[in-house]
Amino acid sequence: MKVGIVGVGLIGGSIGLALQERLGATVIGYDPAEAVSVEALRRRAIGVAGASAAEVADGAELLFVAAPVSALAGAIDELLALAGPQCVVTDVGSTKRALVSGRDDERFIGGHPLAGAETSGVEHARADLFEGATWYLTPGPGTSGVLYERLHKTLAGIGAQPTAIDATDHDRVMASVSHLPHVFANVLVAQAARALGDGEQVPATGPSFRDATRVAGASATIWPDIYLSNRDALIALIDEAQGRLSDVRGALEAADRGAIERWNDAAREDRDALLGAGLAGGAVHELRAAAPDRPGAVAEIALALGRAGINIVDIALSPARDGHQGVVALWIQGEEQAQRAIATIDGLGIPVARP
Amino acid sequence: MKVGIVGVGLIGGSIGLALQERLGATVIGYDPAEAVSVEALRRRAIGVAGASAAEVADGAELLFVAAPVSALAGAIDELLALAGPQCVVTDVGSTKRALVSGRDDERFIGGHPLAGAETSGVEHARADLFEGATWYLTPGPGTSGVLYERLHKTLAGIGAQPTAIDATDHDRVMASVSHLPHVFANVLVAQAARALGDGEQVPATGPSFRDATRVAGASATIWPDIYLSNRDALIALIDEAQGRLSDVRGALEAADRGAIERWNDAAREDRDALLGAGLAGGAVHELRAAAPDRPGAVAEIALALGRAGINIVDIALSPARDGHQGVVALWIQGEEQAQRAIATIDGLGIPVARP
Numbered sequence: 001m002k003v004g005i006v007g008v009g010l011i012g013g014s015i016g017l018a019l020q021e022r023l024g025a026t027v028i029g030y031d032p033a034e035a036v037s038v039e040a041l042r043r044r045a046i047g048v049a050g051a052s053a054a055e056v057a058d059g060a061e062l063l064f065v066a067a068p069v070s071a072l073a074g075a076i077d078e079l080l081a082l083a084g085p086q087c088v089v090t091d092v093g094s095t096k097r098a099l100v101s102g103r104d105d106e107r108f109i110g111g112h113p114l115a116g117a118e119t120s121g122v123e124h125a126r127a128d129l130f131e132g133a134t135w136y137l138t139p140g141p142g143t144s145g146v147l148y149e150r151l152h153k154t155l156a157g158i159g160a161q162p163t164a165i166d167a168t169d170h171d172r173v174m175a176s177v178s179h180l181p182h183v184f185a186n187v188l189v190a191q192a193a194r195a196l197g198d199g200e201q202v203p204a205t206g207p208s209f210r211d212a213t214r215v216a217g218a219s220a221t222i223w224p225d226i227y228l229s230n231r232d233a234l235i236a237l238i239d240e241a242q243g244r245l246s247d248v249r250g251a252l253e254a255a256d257r258g259a260i261e262r263w264n265d266a267a268r269e270d271r272d273a274l275l276g277a278g279l280a281g282g283a284v285h286e287l288r289a290a291a292p293d294r295p296g297a298v299a300e301i302a303l304a305l306g307r308a309g310i311n312i313v314d315i316a317l318s319p320a321r322d323g324h325q326g327v328v329a330l331w332i333q334g335e336e337q338a339q340r341a342i343a344t345i346d347g348l349g350i351p352v353a354r355p
Numbered sequence: 356m357k358v359g360i361v362g363v364g365l366i367g368g369s370i371g372l373a374l375q376e377r378l379g380a381t382v383i384g385y386d387p388a389e390a391v392s393v394e395a396l397r398r399r400a401i402g403v404a405g406a407s408a409a410e411v412a413d414g415a416e417l418l419f420v421a422a423p424v425s426a427l428a429g430a431i432d433e434l435l436a437l438a439g440p441q442c443v444v445t446d447v448g449s450t451k452r453a454l455v456s457g458r459d460d461e462r463f464i465g466g467h468p469l470a471g472a473e474t475s476g477v478e479h480a481r482a483d484l485f486e487g488a489t490w491y492l493t494p495g496p497g498t499s500g501v502l503y504e505r506l507h508k509t510l511a512g513i514g515a516q517p518t519a520i521d522a523t524d525h526d527r528v529m530a531s532v533s534h535l536p537h538v539f540a541n542v543l544v545a546q547a548a549r550a551l552g553d554g555e556q557v558p559a560t561g562p563s564f565r566d567a568t569r570v571a572g573a574s575a576t577i578w579p580d581i582y583l584s585n586r587d588a589l590i591a592l593i594d595e596a597q598g599r600l601s602d603v604r605g606a607l608e609a610a611d612r613g614a615i616e617r618w619n620d621a622a623r624e625d626r627d628a629l630l631g632a633g634l635a636g637g638a639v640h641e642l643r644a645a646a647p648d649r650p651g652a653v654a655e656i657a658l659a660l661g662r663a664g665i666n667i668v669d670i671a672l673s674p675a676r677d678g679h680q681g682v683v684a685l686w687i688q689g690e691e692q693a694q695r696a697i698a699t700i701d702g703l704g705i706p707v708a709r710p
Contacts, residue, residue, distance in 0.1 A: 114558055134558040136558075163558070172550050173550050173551060173558070175550070176543075176546050176547045176549075176550035176551070177547050177550075177551075177557050177558070177563075177564040178563055178564065180543065180546065181543055181563055181564055181567040181568075182563070183600070183603055184539045184542075184543065184567065185567065185622070185626075186603075186618065186619060186622035187539075187596055187599045187600065187603075188531075188535065188536055188539065189622050189625040189626045189629060190599060190621065190622060190625055191531050191535065191592060191595055191596065191599070192531045192532050192625070192629055193625040193628060193629055194531075194595075195527050195528050195530070195531035195532075195592075196528060196531070196532075196629065197662060197663070197664060200664040202532050202629045203469055203489040203491075203518070203528070203532070208532075208533055208536055208537070208569070208570050209532040209533065209536055211566040211567070211569050211570075212536040212539065212540065212566070212567055212569075212570070213536075213626055213629075214563070214566050214567075215563045215566075215567070216622045216623065216625070216626040217619055217620065217621075217622035217623025217624070217625070217626050217627075218619070218623075220616065220619060220620060220623070223619055224612055224615045224616045224619060227607065227615050227619075228607070228610060228612060228615060231607040231608070231610065234607060235604055235607050235608060237546060237550075238600050238603065238604045238607075239604070240546055240549075241542055241546065241600060242597055242600055242601070244542045244545060244546070245538070245542065245593050245596060245597055245600075246597070248538055248541075248542075248593065249590055249593045249594070252582065252583070252586040252589055252590050252593075253586070253590060255583060255586065257579060257583060260579045260582050260583060261575065261579045263541065264541060264572055264573070264575060264578055264579060264582075265572065265575060266545065266572075267540070267541035267544050267545060267571045267572035268571065268572025268573075268575075269572070270544040270545055270547070270548040270571070270572070271540075271544045271568055271571040271572050272572075273548060274544060274547055274548055274551065274557045274568075307552060308552070309552060
């Protein structure tokens with residue numbers, strides 16, 4: 001398999017290392033900063049350094065755009081113009097809705113690996129960066145099933161857990177589990193700095209303040225872009241947070257012990273549900289769905305399962321007569337998840353059965 | 356030294372273990388739950404189990420009240436009525452203003468060790484629980500210098516770092532570094548639970564969400580009391596947080612990149628200032644201040660140094676003619692801190708010099 005990577009820093013470089021090491025892929029990389037290309041080549045994160053995006057796209061079956069958020073849209077459009085008709089183009093940006101909307105080329109599938117947030121630079125790239133990491137994919141209604149399958153298999157092959165999600169849901173989820181926590185961390189340090197005197201440090205209060213503010217003032221080269229590219233979802237969550245804070249304030253003002261207790265108990269339940277023990281493992285079950293003869297059916301199945309919290313361990317189209325239909329084989333871990341997957345696919349009006 | 360402890364769970368039991376092991380104190384303890392007294396005795400957290408608060412107070416030089424927040428006020432008043440004229444009475448409650456205000460007995464000094472928040476029960480008590488921990492003290496204008504000195508020495512003797520702070524400042528600081536972070540954690544899990552579907556778990560997003568919500572839904576037996584006992588300070592901080600969230604929201608709405616960048620950069624600076632490397636060590640310097648012939652002067656010095664972020668390694672009154680005056684010797688670590696301590700005490704109109 002020939003794969004091209006545009007942007008060979010931490011993420012692009014790690015993709016290159018993993019693809020070569022685990023899947024024996026031929027990797028050609030390009031970075032607008034020549035020094036980065038040279039360093040990626042020296043570290044064997046890429047096999048060949050291309051001189052341009054066109055060189056990288058030539059003959060590639062799969063193209064990754066691993067550029068900063070602000071450069072993604074331009075790079076994706078450039079590669080879609082250069083890539084062949086059977087080449088997948090995907091990206092690794094932290095927000096998806098703006099990128100995906102209006103870009104309904106059947107070869108483009110938005111992506112977002114949840115890995116590597118803490119460092120940057122190809123010097124930190126490693127082949128196992130994506131091991132066990134959720135890798136969100138945002139296929140659209142026009143996405144080719146064959147190309148989705150290829151991307152899913154490739155990402156699973158480098159150790160990631162590809163999970164389909166609607167682009168709007170993705171941005172809302174990320175706003176809630178990442179962007180709003182960053183905003184809160186920034187607010188907390190600002191208020192603590194004001195509550196404590198000049199030059200005073202936080203007393204050793206146990207881990208709570210340190211943990212709550214670990215991400216305050218996150219990377220200036222990354223985070224302003226993330227906040228701005230996801231501002232709609234983030235504004236909605238800030239509004240919701242304001243409402244929740246007003247409710248707590250009201251209960252405190254009224255010294256309403258019952259309300260405070262219920263609120264705190266509910267938080268414990270939410271936390272346990274969100275962060276509780278991972279889903280039970282179990283045997284992998286194969287399901288076969290009859291993918292209807294229309295574009296986007298595979299994407300529709302993957303999205304529905306992603307929404308239901310069901311992980312697709314593997315996926316295969318067979319036979320794929322024209323790239324848009326056939327039988328979709330899905331491997332799902334655990335009996336309970338397999339049953340829910342059947343019900344979910346059935347609910348889409350798509351026939352599904354165990355082989 | 357004979358010390359009494361009322362409430363011998365995690366904190367009271369650890370105080371007992373440390374006092375016996377490190378200072379050779381005679382420790383008599385009492386817990387309204389007899390089983391707890393028995394267990395504390397079995398673990399030698401106390402030397403003698405008293406049958407009542409009166410037995411514990413009899414002949415004690417120092418009395419610790421380590422009861423739950425809601426039971427503190429009653430226990431303190433009971434012990435003040437039972438204790439001798441030269442006995443210090445202190446507590447370990449998480450909030451201080453309500454307890455201290457109006458309780459201006461010269462023998463009472465509010466206290467709050469920043470340790471042990473994660474577990475409870477005498478079975479987790481240990482002699483080194485307070486090693487290196489900040490132990491806030493809230494002396495009032497009428498606090499006896501001799502008694503303050505005794506308490507400071509005792510706490511430093513069990514490894515803690517006693518730090519004087521005004522009770523209102525204490526509650527504001529704790530609201531900012533602990534209580535508001537708890538409120539935010541509760542808000543974050545509630546919103547994430549809503550953003551994710553039923554039964555869905557947070558994707559592996561790296562540590563940020565897990566860290567930010569580690570304290571969500573904290574102990575139902577402790578936290579509702581803390582929120583309610585510090586509701587004034589917490590309400591003020593929630594109001595401030597609402598204002599800060601509105602500012603961020605406005606910058607996002609306007610897509611004002613400059614404002615977002617400045618806000619995020621300021622957070623980084625605040626975080627570094629608050630959580631940066633600890634104060635440099637250095638030699639311990641002795642200072643001598645002429646404590647004026649009036650009650651509260653020692654407390655005033657300790658408070659002023661606490662406000663200035665200066666740690667008092669040790670303190671000694673000498674000679675203490677009547678318990679309210681004399682020369683106060685202070686040991687301060689580091690040349691820079693010693694110089695600031697001199698300027699601070701001088702600023703109070705109290706003569707101070709190096710011996």
